[in-house]
Amino acid sequence: METAEIRRRWLAFFEKNGHTVVPSAPLIHDDPNLLFVNAGMVPFKPYFLGQETPLWDRATSVQKCVRTGDIEEVGKTSRHGTFFQMNGNFSFGDYFKEGAITLAWQLVTTSQAEGGYGLDADKIWPTVYEDDDEAFAIWRDTIGIPAERITRRGKLDNYWHMGVPGPGGPCSEIYLDRGPEYGLEGGPAVDEDRYLEFWNLVFMQEELSAVRAKDDFDISGPLPKRNIDTGMGLERMATLLQGVDNLYEIDEVYPVIARAAEMTGKSYGEHSGQSAGSSHPDDVRLRVVADHVRSALMLIGDGVTPGNEGRGYVLRRMLRRSVRSMRLLGYEDPCLPELLPVSLERMQNSYPELATGFDRIAQIAYAEEDAFRRTLAAGTTILDTAVARTKEAGGSTLAGEQAFALHDTYGFPIDLTLEMAAEQGLEVDRDGFTRLMREQRERARADAKGKKARHANTEVWRDLRAGGATDFRAYEELTSEATVIGLVVDGEPVQEIAPGQQGQVVLDRTPFYAESGGQIADEGIITADGVHLKVIDVQRPVKGLIAHTVEVVTGGLQTGTSVLAQVDPEWRLSACQAHSGTHVVHAALRQVLGPSALQSGSYNKPGYLRLDFAWGQALSAATRSEIEEVANLAVRRDLPVSATYMPLPKAREIGALALFGETYGEDVRVVEIGGEWSRELCGGTHVQHSSQVGALTLTGESSVGSGVRRVEAFVGMDALRHLARERAIVAELSGLVGARPDELTDRIGAMVARLKEAERELERVRKEAVAAAAGNLTEQARDVNGVTFLGHDAGDSGADDVRTMVMDLRGRLGNQGPVVVAITGAAKGRPVVVVATNEAARSRGIRAGELVRVAATTLGGGGGGKDDIAQGGGQDVAKVGEALSAVEWRVGELAG
Incomplete structure (x- = not known):
């Protein structure tokens, strides 16, 4: 079955x-x-x-x-x-x-x-x-x-x-x-x-x-x-x-194992000789792939996107463990495009919405795999450097701190570190790595436990909720007469809040919108005879109950007091403009980019909105302009905005879009702008016609994770103020360069081109000067126990110039037997040292990596590199002469 x-x-x-x-x-x-x-x-x-x-x-x-x-x-x-x-x-x-x-x-x-x-x-x-x-x-x-x-x-x-x-x-x-x-x-x-x-x-x-x-x-x-x-x-x-x-x-699981086994040429479940209770490594990896691919499919389907913390980190870890396991099985090409559709084919029988949203799911998953493959390439370079330095120091074990840094900072899996280190003849300090991982987990557990303990004490809110739900009037009115049914200070119920205190007020009814669905809470005041409270936040500590965080400006408030709750009308209007503007931008995105550009999160406050959506690449300037134009045309058309309650199945039937991660009851609120042009499940406050959104201008577009982009915009008066600031900047630039606004792009482009050309010419002249200086320095070389040694302080030269000079001098002196060149520089006050040796010097056991560490230690820093050329740095510019002398002394010691 x-x-x-x-x-x-x-x-x-x-x-x-x-x-x-x-x-x-x-x-x-x-x-x-x-x-x-x-x-x-x-x-x-x-x-x-x-x-x-x-x-x-x-x-x-x-x-x-x-x-x-x-x-x-x-x-x-x-x-x-x-x-x-x-x-x-x-x-x-x-x-x-x-x-x-x-x-x-x-x-x-x-x-x-x-x-x-x-x-x-x-x-x-x-x-x-x-x-x-x-x-x-x-x-x-x-x-x-x-x-x-x-x-x-x-x-x-x-x-x-x-x-x-x-x-x-x-x-x-x-x-x-x-x-x-x-x-x-x-x-x-x-x-x-x-x-x-x-x-x-x-x-x-x-x-x-x-x-x-x-x-x-x-x-x-x-x-x-x-x-x-x-x-x-x-x-x-x-x-x-x-x-x-x-x-x-x-x-629902095995077909992914079968496909992964086919791709890698492995056989699942046919390995013998394993001890009781254990599995062959290939079987373990195939199970990891099957489990994590299915889990990732379901998580992305419910709106999770890869990230560096929380839910996003868990998803990222699953996707990367899948890719890593396939790599360890011998498959190094992109694997998710082969495996994710197999999981979809099995899971869509129970969850048909996965098939509907698969374009979005696949876009996010495949982008994460591509990013991880780049991470693997970068991590391999970092690992190779760490391995080389360990060998230069005569070690046989890669430090646990380095393995942990690769894992924690770069997302480089420990199994891969172990495998690649072994290929180069090194072990890994697994105990040190495990200790650091354990410490990290303990910190995370302590943090989670603290959060749980803080959240667990909801008894005060449960007791207040038992008296009945708050009559939520935010959709109908901005001012409500109400009665105080509860006061809370520092998490404890009180009978009175005194002047100067901050606490939470629970009313039997409220016109204030409580923060939810990406819309921040209303601001306003609560007043009574001799009492003035400033409302600074509104939340739902438990479902059905609304708590107003207030600062007591004057008077003291007691339970049972009759009050007047008043929302700041300008705040609410601007908030409505922003929330309706979010719906407009979402609809414009889908019209321009297609139905897979689904919203995955949003935030709006008076005058400002941001919207995250599924998309795998940056938007061009032309595309952003088109989205902005579609949004403003919808605003100009004065489309009616309506909110209707209906059963969830009916809302889905008419195509209402739901925000990923939101939980909805049996009856939902559907907000429409121009009918089917924009139809979303939403509990926020909105304007009555799209024209009330006012001006809408996109101000930015960026990446917030694999396969997820973010657009930001101003609406209403904030949009006009933003445009006014930009107009002032254009006018100022026009005055500076002596050009009309429509000529600015060409004029500034030409200026930048000339600047780059001048920089290239300066660089050419500088390199010629460095080469000329190097030619004169050969006369300063001296014999140190049969080795030609040249040490020189190049003043404020940077690392690139010093390195160029060292290699040039080594080449000029290369026919004089064993040669060592050591030069220091100090760009921006930070000393740098580069040492180079020729083949004859290295045959006598004189290696650049060892010499540069001698110099860098004197300078109060560190360094390393290959036997033929190495680079280091330090903190104390005053000791560059001492550092060069230390290198010369060590050369003499090695040569003698």
Whole structure:
């Protein structure tokens, strides 16, 4: 049974049993503690935490998930993977243990002909929490499983919680006995390879007041409503139903392995002689490729783009690990154009939107591979230099610090460093590298833990939210009469905010727009008798609740006070112009560049906007001009702007564009500008007609990552001010060069050409002077123990001039037996030294690299290079004479 069919049957079964089918949330989720959705219950977490009221009594989903904590272990075993899908069914105060167990049993044991999965009931082994007699009795008495096949296990295995205070409860896991060929007999407690877990039923029934560890927590009492959260691994079930050994061999993953094996000439799974529990390196690399290519496809599909931090770094790392693994398998040509379409062909059966957006996905992925191939070329040069210096110093091991710098700064993989160093006869200080990596991870964990601790204390906002949602009036009015229902200072609830304090004010209703969707929050004031507050920020700490960050200018504010909330009308107008202008620019981009130029992020504030979009190359000046013209023509046409609420499927049906990474409810707000000309899901504030955007001028275009470009623009009065500044600059330049504005390009171009020609002539004259000076210097050479030595201080000459002079002098003196030339210079106050030797000198053991280190050490710096020519530098210009003397002394010592 194909994975897509397993997924379809799951949703059909639970929908038939009264569950609402909830679409998978994007992998990017609005949770500061998570890089990605990492469990099927994450989108439902606000319901379990009591932050929001559930929309349904029963729900089911197949949720896309990514876990990256064990990314280094991917491929080494058959269990580790990054992207996976979690089938879940949820009950919010409806059915409980018996209902969850019975539904699970029906689905997995019903024959495939009747719509189930058709597992052999006699091979199913449940586990229950050690004290959960109720679940044990249901499995034994209601379902009919013999007691000897029901295993009781402790908190580490069969008790679930979120790792923070909140709901928790015992769980029951379902295993299938795969047979003696997979391991020992005796149940899940004996062998979890033979007995493979595929479903976990969590019975949320208790409120945890403190959580210290997985098996160390305090229970404060029962939950007001008992809930069910189950998770069945889709890949695990596919492994069982397709009769394969592991997740890498199912229909959604293995085709990439097969194609990669074909491209590299390798054979997967046919290697013998491996120790138990280990895999052949080729198999590991093929698994890495298959896993990471699929994960990258899904992540880019949900709007993640490669970058140097956070989600973008995880994606970049996956793509680069894929390319690196193919290289280690012997394939050095671009590989993603061959592999990504194979993954698409399998995954589009469940996620058809991948096919729709594949042009954008491929553009981003292929650009990242091209960038990494360039990184590999640059890293190879840096590695070669590090290896050469290590050898010159007589070492046999590349320092861990150098390997770490290659990995961390240049993205050069440690495996590649090990391989290439070994090819040149060096080992790598792997312990030092590992220590630095561990320190980096510990810093990251500490930072993440700190963020989690800060975020975890949401109780104050949950308590305020329990009193009802904020009546959001920002779309209808700029001024609202309201009542203060909560005050918060430094994260703690208070009854009054005093003059001079800063804190958060929660009102029963508000006209203020809370920051979201790329639009910053409104500014304005909140007033009452004798009270004046300046609103400096507006946020949603939990869904449905709006908190206003204020500075108390005069008076003191108490809870229960009636106030007048007033948005600054000029601020709002400019913000509306910018947000509507963002939609206009997005539509113009797609009209000029094509439908693959999809927005991947935006930011707008009064008078200014920026928009990130999928595109693989810089825009020409003509293209930018065309985009600007299309946008301004739309503004001039005075297109109507409207906002309509509709079900999400209807919005998708009419072609409304969604912002990647945003989570949308069942009903969404569709903002249209000129009907289908621009149709996007958006919760922001907008003008009523496109002409109200005013002037729109693009001010910049740049790269923000592989396959992603950014445009910036001013709108309204800010656009006019920008154009006025540019006009003033043009007028000033015209006056300086004595030309009309329309002549400026030609006039300045001619001036730049003449300047470059003059610079070239100066360079020619300078080189001639250097050569002439070098010719006179040969007379200063003297014999040092049979070696012709020439040392000279070239004053303020730069490194290039010094190097040219050294090589010229070595050539002039080359017929006088062993020759060493050492010259110093000091461009911009920083000393430089270059040393050169001829063949006769080197045959006597006199090497330039050693001599330049002698000089550079005297100068307070370092250096290195080859035996024939080397360069170094330092800090102390006053010691150049001393440095030359040190070189001469060392030459004499080596020659003697």
